[in-house]
Amino acid sequence: MTAAKKLSAKIDSEMFGDIPVLKRKWRAALKPGQTLPRYEDVMLGSLGRLADHIVLLKGEGASLAVSRSGRYIQEWLGQDAWDVPLSALPADCATALAEAAGCGIETGRPYLAVAHCVRAGMVRTYDVVALPTASRWGEKLIGVYVNERGAQYNLLDAIFSSTDDGILSLAAIRNSDNRPFDFQIVHLNEGACRLIGAPSTALQWSRLCGGGHLLCSTTVVARLLNVVSSGTSDVLEIDRGEQTIRLSATAFGDVVSLTVSDVTSLKKREDSFRLLFDNNPMPMWVFDATTTEFLSVNDAAVQHYGFDRETFLRMKLQDIWPEDERDEHLRSVLQVGDTHYSGRNWRHLKADGSEIEVLTFGRQVAFDGRDGFLVAVVDITERRKAEAKIAFMAHHDGLTNLPNRGSYQEHLQQALEQSRRAGTKVAVLCIDLDLFKNVNDSFGHPTGDRLLQKVADRLRQEVGGNDLAARFGGDEFAIVLGGINAPHEASDFAARLIEVLSVPYDLDGPEAVIGASIGIALSPGDGEDGEELLRNADMALYRAKAEGGGTHHFFEREMDRQAQKRRDMEIDLRRAFAKGEFELHYQPLVNLAEDRITGFESLLRWRHPVRGMISPADFIPVAEDIGLIVGLGEWVLRQACAEAVKWPADIKVAVNLSPVQFRCRSLVQVVIAALAQSGLSPTRLELEITESLFLADTDANLATLHQLRELGVRISMDDFGTGYSSLSYLRSFPFDKIKIDRSFVQDLAQRPDCLAIVRAISGLGRSLNITTTAEGVETLDQLDWLRAEGCNEVQGFLFSAARPSADIDGLLSRFGVRASEAA
Structure with missing residues (x-):
């Protein structure tokens, strides 16, 4: 049996759920004589909900890039990935996509890979299926299906339960024959960086084979590959002269949890504790499991929380808990077992009264003959702020802070649902700034950006209540007006808004004068869903612009007919060109x-x-x-x-x-x-x-x-x-x-002005030694006039x-x- 057939048999045995559907669709699309099925036959048509899990890649090798992606993929990547190179994606996702796509292209068959990604301390395992296809333009397109498996591993629990020193998580990399041949470092702590002797920036996402640190030797890689193949654990010691490093490896599927320990320092408990606790950059403390008193705190905790060590050791845990969370904190402490992971964000108080958000990890320890609990604290305050900012940016325009198109569509849908219940109308207004390009061309784009920000400020002042103003991009804005009872309400608002936006703008020096054109569509007559209303309001906007700008126009059904005629013309033109x-x-x-x-x-x-x-x-x-x-x-x-x-x-x-x-x-x-x-x-x-x-x-x-x-x-x-x-x-x-x-030749014999223009152009041609050609000659009289005027x-x-x-x-x-x- 060939390697490709063995791989296909393995896929047959391992696929479940959605994956067999994709495989059957790929095979059904493969026509006799083809090495790959056509992209349109596999990826277009009946994918249904599976399309949300598909990312389309184009190119090969280092030139791989994302062409488009489904909603599930965008959540997985943490971004709307359209027309971006793989290098712009998170490294773990990019690696998984590149490996699967490369094996799919190499075998010319659907290829099932397993990806391991770390999210919020959890190792999430994903099935990644690459479906290579051919496009009509000759290049290969790879549709990659991604879906999460049910099992997850808590990486942080594994870290605290395995060792107190250096921790790494290694993901096995498999070749097209589905055999592991290398490892990628997907997670590591500071202790690992210190013991290996390389910064995290050099280690994170790097491979072992071909590297230059202690984990890259052929002996270590071979032992790790055996751990993955056998699903067992292994311990290996490396002698580095005065230092002995112990490697403890445990496999969780294709993920290896690797503990790196300096055995020479850990032989003495005091030295071990000092390495783990006193000098750890992560805030840590030990508290009495019965009284909740602080028994010991490290330097990082003293510096981070602002209490001096003596004050810390006179306090209890309750002293750093906000009053409104104390009962929940206490219940959590009473419920912990031998090890503890907070599983949620907690608030802690610092010495200056400020609050921080933290995650806590702990394990039971014996400390000075007392039952204690060792706790490590991760401050996620800045991360939470960043997440909140990202969430805001995902729904707002980065320049003006107005809601973006996505937020607008969500709000429009809500407004339509409310209007149906209330028996009112919703007005959709599409706005385009007149003469905005002149500002950009005359004063530059930074000035144009300031102008857009001032336009946004005026829109915010005019649009209130449950209505919404948004920016779609460039100088395009849109407004949702709910609770409309009659068309004149939308018309009056549009007229007033044009006046407001047309007032001159002071741009810190230059003064800009612009205007606005507005297209209006009203539900339900102009559309019952948001997409149709937006499309029709946009057509009305084009009519307003065509009339010279500075005005508003309601949607009319004739516009839709003309737009459909234009769309039909586009389709027919492309077909005509293809068919000669x-x-x-x-x-x-x-x-x-x-x-x-x-x-x-x-x-x-x-x-x-x-x-x-x-x-x-x-x-x-x-x-x-x-x-x-x-x-x-x-x-x-x-x-x-x-x-x-x-x-x-x-x-x-x-x-x-x-x-x-x-x-x-x-x-x-x-x-x-x-x-x-x-x-x-x-x-x-x-x-x-x-x-x-x-x-x-x-x-x-x-x-x-x-x-x-x-x-x-x-x-x-x-x-x-x-x-x-x-x-x-x-x-x-x-x-x-x-x-x-x-147009000048047509009325040559009847209109003196046409004769004068022809005479001037002919004379200009003679003077500049340029040939003059008259178009549209239909009569002998016209020909005689043109001869007389010297036309060539x-x-x-x-x-x-x-x-x-x-x-x-x-x-x-x-x-x-x-x-x-x-x-």
Whole structure:
């Protein structure tokens, strides 16, 4: 039987509960001929509650990272882990995930591992199942299922019951054959660090094999591996010259409790007690089990509690107990056995009257002939403060201290439940700050952050009672208004809030003036659950922003219809790109001086299988918004160059570029690849850009344009004279061509202003030695006017609409003699 089959048999025998379900689902998804099943077939669909226990990893080896995680995983990790490297996770969790994922990838099968994590003094054991899958992009994705076993080990009890010296907990690490081959230090005390001779930062989570301290010898590792394999205990002594170290190992499953003792010092009880008690940095004392009097206290207790030693030894335990907890303290003392772990947080009083929160651990001892109890104290005051802060941060925005999206959704759900009982409405307000970007751009992000804090202060002043204001991120805020009886109440509040937020802000120097736009959705008409209300309020906000900002707008059902239409368009676009439904048509460019076709502009067309030809004006903006235009633009470049290389050598091809393509910063490489694959000369390729390209990241975009020009490619500015026109663009980059927009050509014969604009652009082109091309030429009158004004090149329906590549030869034959014969 192969190692993989043995491993599979072992998994069969050990899996229980949810694990067989995951294994069967993995096997059912594995198709003939596949080495791994597809990620979608295993992880999407019917996981149900198991999805909460799944963390999705991507990459391999050191590059492993968390892609997304379920709710149970987030509790296990103590954070919302989405798109973070394993190094950002707690070390014990990261190690468990890396080991399981590595073995799963190595075997190509589901792999069951056991992880041991220490939480609040408890060793918790987790089943970790790695499910390797393949993705459509070629990389491997590993779904890892994590769930806690029932058994837990109290690490601190083990420490006090085993030894008074150095304590370590070692977790066995197994290979893909499920054999232990190494150990990882998952917990240790200060005594262990001292005896081993290394700081805790170097020891915690380190492995034994390959290390340099006394536990790393092959003899020690072999004995420890035998302890795990046999489930027994072992004692080993190491002679270090004048010092003898004793190692006592006990296995609890895959966890080894290792005691490190300096036998030379422990031979004398006095020396032993001084090592454990007097010089221990942890506050410790011995009290009389009958009278509760303090019999001895160490230096750490004297320093930590603030009582001098003489005062301490005149006191009883009751003197450090807060009055309201004394009865509970006393009951706990009376119930302890040979050993004691508090199991809860207690409050203690210090000499200055301040309170601290502590955990206590103890064991019965004989002290000066009396029955005593040795107690060690762990001060968790700062930890409790940190936990409270973490809990606050988990529900609040770190910059403004307003509730975050999670808190908002919880509050919204409660408000909806109350409104159903009371017969009232809930208003959801989505708020976006107008002109906030101007503040960031003008004064910097620190000033922008101060502005957001002041906005939050004003929201807190306006929103009271059971209502709630929250920040979702950036300059996005939201409000829940409960107990609404009529829409005008929400409308009046929104109008007043816009006024409040629009009052100028003093930002310790600069004064900022902004506004606000608000979208409103009301339950139950605009939605009966929080998610739907938020979505509809957000759509209403977009309407308010589209109307110029500084106003509020209620949700309308037409918005939802438009949003659904947009979502359908996105889905269809992605499908169309995957199935190759796009095609290129070509419209001729006619040189007026030569009266012949000198090039073609490639125009993207989408032939929808149900809706037929869809206008580029409808789908291009959507493709830009969702990022599909980058891949689509690469396809257009490759296709146009491959087609143009078949034409006569003096015929050029023009390709339109989206500003989105420039943001990828790989445009130059894409153009080089398209030219190289097709064999087209760079001088025959003309790239058309719009003026909007110069509105953002101008320096970087200009650098890209210059790199393209250095290749020999021609650069044309499309739609010149519309939108954001600036003559400085023509000065900042030496364009080869400017195209006169069809809106000026359309009314050329009827409107003097259009004629003046065409005349000015043509004259500008002649002066700068830039070719001018007029678009949308449909009549002979327009053609005559353009000839008279000195326009160099024209295109439009007068000559031909954009035609498929199969019609190129016919167009060249038809217009190759005289362009004036086009009519």
